Amino acid sequence: MSESSASVVKVIRCIVCPTGCQIQAIQKGSDIVFEGYTCKRGLEYAQQEYFEPKRILTTTIRVKNGFLPLIPVRTDKPILKEKLSDALNEIAKIQVNAPIKMGEILIESILGLESNVIASRDLTEK
Ligand code: SF4
Secondary structure: OOHHHHHEEEEEOOOOOOOEEEEEEEEEEOOEEEEEEOOHHHHHHHHHHHHOEOOOOOOEEEEEEOOOOOEEEEEEOOHHHHHHHHHHHHHHHHHHEOOOOOOOOOOOOHHOOOOOOEEEEOEOOO
């Protein structure tokens, strides 16, 4: 295989530490290799981001009898990007009761994943 068959298919900014290395995912034949990282954590981040990107999901849930009608929520662990839409649909079906404490689990193991949906603030009753 010649060097000229390699091409950059994605550029990933590592966010694991403030250095912010720019990592390149390079197609070499049938393989993807990574360049530009300066530590193992960066390589692991780039591999995760390239092959199975995950995100923390943030949204709101409807609240019955709350001081506000909606409460901001987020997942306590990142979930696969491809599952975000299904998770949002699941969350849209839910209504919770006030009072709610920040960090309280409002949906356990959403979609059967390891992530819980938790409250991002306190919310008192009206
Ligand atoms: S590759 Fe390592 S040094 Fe570079 S930003 Fe990522 S964690 Fe930091």
